[in-house]
Amino acid sequence: MSAVPTDPRTVAEQVTDPELPTLTLADLGVLRDVRTGDDGAVVVEITPTYSGCPAMGVMRADLLRALHEAGFDDVDVRTVLSPAWTSDWISAEGRRKLAAAGIAPPGSAPVRPDGPVPLQLGPPRRTAACPLCGSADTEELSEFGSTACKALRRCRSCREPFEHVKEI
Amino acid sequence: MHEETVYDALTNAHGEAGHWAFGTGFDDPLAGVDTTVPDGIDPADLGAYCLMLGDDALVLAQRLTQWITRAPELEEEVAIGNIALDLLGQARLLLARAGSVGVLGRSREQATATIPDEDALAYFRDVDEFRSTALVAAPDADFAQAVVRLVAASTVRLAVFTRLRSSRDPVLAAIAAKGVHELAYHRDHAARWVLRLGDGTEESHRRARSAVEAVWPLLADLFTATDVEERLAAAGVAVDPAAVRDEVRDVLTQVLERATLPVPAWPAGAPPRGRLGEHGPELAELLGILQGLARQHPAATW
Numbered sequence: 001m002s003a004v005p006t007d008p009r010t011v012a013e014q015v016t017d018p019e020l021p022t023l024t025l026a027d028l029g030v031l032r033d034v035r036t037g038d039d040g041a042v043v044v045e046i047t048p049t050y051s052g053c054p055a056m057g058v059m060r061a062d063l064l065r066a067l068h069e070a071g072f073d074d075v076d077v078r079t080v081l082s083p084a085w086t087s088d089w090i091s092a093e094g095r096r097k098l099a100a101a102g103i104a105p106p107g108s109a110p111v112r113p114d115g116p117v118p119l120q121l122g123p124p125r126r127t128a129a130c131p132l133c134g135s136a137d138t139e140e141l142s143e144f145g146s147t148a149c150k151a152l153r154r155c156r157s158c159r160e161p162f163e164h165v166k167e168i
Numbered sequence: 169m170h171e172e173t174v175y176d177a178l179t180n181a182h183g184e185a186g187h188w189a190f191g192t193g194f195d196d197p198l199a200g201v202d203t204t205v206p207d208g209i210d211p212a213d214l215g216a217y218c219l220m221l222g223d224d225a226l227v228l229a230q231r232l233t234q235w236i237t238r239a240p241e242l243e244e245e246v247a248i249g250n251i252a253l254d255l256l257g258q259a260r261l262l263l264a265r266a267g268s269v270g271v272l273g274r275s276r277e278q279a280t281a282t283i284p285d286e287d288a289l290a291y292f293r294d295v296d297e298f299r300s301t302a303l304v305a306a307p308d309a310d311f312a313q314a315v316v317r318l319v320a321a322s323t324v325r326l327a328v329f330t331r332l333r334s335s336r337d338p339v340l341a342a343i344a345a346k347g348v349h350e351l352a353y354h355r356d357h358a359a360r361w362v363l364r365l366g367d368g369t370e371e372s373h374r375r376a377r378s379a380v381e382a383v384w385p386l387l388a389d390l391f392t393a394t395d396v397e398e399r400l401a402a403a404g405v406a407v408d409p410a411a412v413r414d415e416v417r418d419v420l421t422q423v424l425e426r427a428t429l430p431v432p433a434w435p436a437g438a439p440p441r442g443r444l445g446e447h448g449p450e451l452a453e454l455l456g457i458l459q460g461l462a463r464q465h466p467a468a469t470w
Binding site: 045048050051056060076079082084086116117119120121123142143144145146147152 | 196197198199200201243244246247249250251253254255256257258260261326327330333334338339341342343345346347348349350352353355356357359360363415419422423426
């Protein structure tokens, strides 16, 4: 065990996302809480971005390992499902890092009223500026990309394809 | 013990069960979630209802993945893979919820003790213990049928999940609230394909029209409540499927009309079948593929 453990929150906040390694779990809004109980046990709460997010197990393993290495032996990583994650929880810092990595950050998440979700039959209305050249003249190639949280777009100015974290 | 690598952490966290790809104690989708059943809710009914919703998602996810490598566009294979993954995630949460209230059917008699509940339920229940509807089990004759079925199934599921967000079971409510975001994407994506095919070429129109004729009869038993759903709906836990029928009909009619497809007569209501474990041979065949590896090699690692 290390001599003097640092704050467990500081340690947990440095753990990066397995699929977007330039962002931390805190940047993504996946890390919901870090607290230390009276008995010294550390409780970490994380929430999945999507129900089928295959990275949850790796996130837990990474958090456990980082905290163990920092000298916290008693760590419990818990899932919280409510309230459901939305892309609005990605921090300003997270958005800056996404853009720097060539991934367009999401716009505002759609408001989900209590009643029925209206059918959206037109082409998806979302827009995103090209993270490579900055042009606003981009088009969506596919609503679904390499991971559940991203869509695929192409810039009409520089012709480069890029990924876009979807609003959800 | 401090895990040296992610792999070690995943495989060592719970000893023998670590080789299961999903659902080890370490990777339990409900790890840390309070799974206490609120007062006044029958756990057996709650578990049975979670199996209905979970099996629909599991079976549809399996059907969808059969399109990977066969879809008309590479992007569509990625889309279908993502939609199936969302549904598989919903299935995992719902089967884990059923397991958390002790509803495991005969799966525990067949599965080894180290296998977590959600895997036991997915891999070691026989076909008559599945509670999915015929709509999700039907094989697809072509891609048109795949997207027509997907728009129908996701419209029904979205209508149910929007209401379930206020379920008295907080776990079910949380799963539903999360699922609503995903299902809205699935439904709209499938609906745009129906528009593209219906209002496309002569051939795509013909195929879309045949698909609608094949899928519509599968809606017949979807809106008839089982006894479990009736009791749970009265208790504020479940949604009475009859309550979503008009909304589903309006949405699907809107899609077909925009797609220039004839709207078939709405099928007359029929008693529930799949929800009671009565299935055609297509589900047994699907489960044979889904469950084959786990049953033949219960200790396999991957």
